[in-house]
Amino acid sequence: MEKHLHIEQLFELERVANVFSRHERDYVYAHISPRNDGEKATSFPTRSIRFEGLTFILCHGGQLVIDINLNRHVLTKNTIMFIPPMSIVNIEDCDDPELDMQLLALNNEFMHTIPIDLNTWAASNTNFKSPERLSMQLTDGEFNLVNKILELMHSNTVENHEEIYIRSIARNLMSAMFYQLLEFSHHREEVTEAERPATRRLSYVNQFMALVKKHFREERSVGFYADKLFISPKYLSLIIKEVTGKSATAWIEQCVILEAKNLLKFSGKNVQQIAYELNFTNQSSFGKYFKHLTGMSPTQYQQS
Numbered sequence: 001m002e003k004h005l006h007i008e009q010l011f012e013l014e015r016v017a018n019v020f021s022r023h024e025r026d027y028v029y030a031h032i033s034p035r036n037d038g039e040k041a042t043s044f045p046t047r048s049i050r051f052e053g054l055t056f057i058l059c060h061g062g063q064l065v066i067d068i069n070l071n072r073h074v075l076t077k078n079t080i081m082f083i084p085p086m087s088i089v090n091i092e093d094c095d096d097p098e099l100d101m102q103l104l105a106l107n108n109e110f111m112h113t114i115p116i117d118l119n120t121w122a123a124s125n126t127n128f129k130s131p132e133r134l135s136m137q138l139t140d141g142e143f144n145l146v147n148k149i150l151e152l153m154h155s156n157t158v159e160n161h162e163e164i165y166i167r168s169i170a171r172n173l174m175s176a177m178f179y180q181l182l183e184f185s186h187h188r189e190e191v192t193e194a195e196r197p198a199t200r201r202l203s204y205v206n207q208f209m210a211l212v213k214k215h216f217r218e219e220r221s222v223g224f225y226a227d228k229l230f231i232s233p234k235y236l237s238l239i240i241k242e243v244t245g246k247s248a249t250a251w252i253e254q255c256v257i258l259e260a261k262n263l264l265k266f267s268g269k270n271v272q273q274i275a276y277e278l279n280f281t282n283q284s285s286f287g288k289y290f291k292h293l294t295g296m297s298p299t300q301y302q303q304s
């Protein structure tokens with residue numbers, strides 16, 4: 001039976017983790033490693049759980065078998081896993097006494113305050129975009145870099161006792177994490193593409209993503225992008241849906257909304273200025289578009 005977890009319920013990890021820290025409701029850090037007596041580090045729930053936020057797991061050693069949205073992943077040494085918000089998670093096997101892992105869980109609200117160019121993430125070919133590719137095997141150098149970022153998240157929480165800048169530091173550390181994972185994934189994508197001939201359909205998808213990243217602030221019509229690729233809107237929509245699992249319109253909308261959210265939170269501009277920057281005819285049309293896709297008005301989101 002599925003259990004819906006909130007960030008507060010992850011505070012219980014303190015009982016089983018060798019190292020544990022948290023900052024208010026923003027995030028939870030835990031390092032779980034083998035016990036001195038040779039027993040397994042801890043026991044995880046065997047039933048399915050759904051966590052509202054975003055989770056990273058970095059495996060130092062041993063083995064962890066985990067199902068994410070019915071897709072099985074095996075985490076071994078130097079593997080990082082990215083678990084998207086609201087995923088259904090089931091721990092299949094954690095009986096390995098050598099299991100050594102770090103876990104960082106971000107509350108959904110905190111996650112949306114991280115200062116990153118979300119459209120870069122949306123338009124990328126990162127390993128973490130498809131259900132089957134939520135984990136990545138890291139080189140020793142990559143592993144050490146990610147490990148340092150996670151340890152800095154922990155030390156930031158436990159050493160900055162005055163708590164004036166803890167949240168800001170954590171946001172920027174997480175920004176560094178996202179960009180670093182993009183860099184790792186981009187390098188792998190380059191290697192993969194160099195080793196296999198690009199198909200015409202994949203080429204169209206990559207060109208579409210690049211065009212959306214470049215023009216989404218001015219153009220939201222699938223027809224515009226189809227014209228750029230010299231194919232029909234219907235054919236473009238078909239290709240994008242088949243290859244990515246998401247419609248061309250949805251990709252465009254995602255880029256627009258992510259940029260709108262970023263501007264609303266961090267630009268210091270008012271709603272009208274942002275509406276014009278994103279090429280809406282007026283504030284009202286922007287408001288209807290934003291609310292239709294997010295369930296909130298721009299002003300409500302800005303004040304949330």
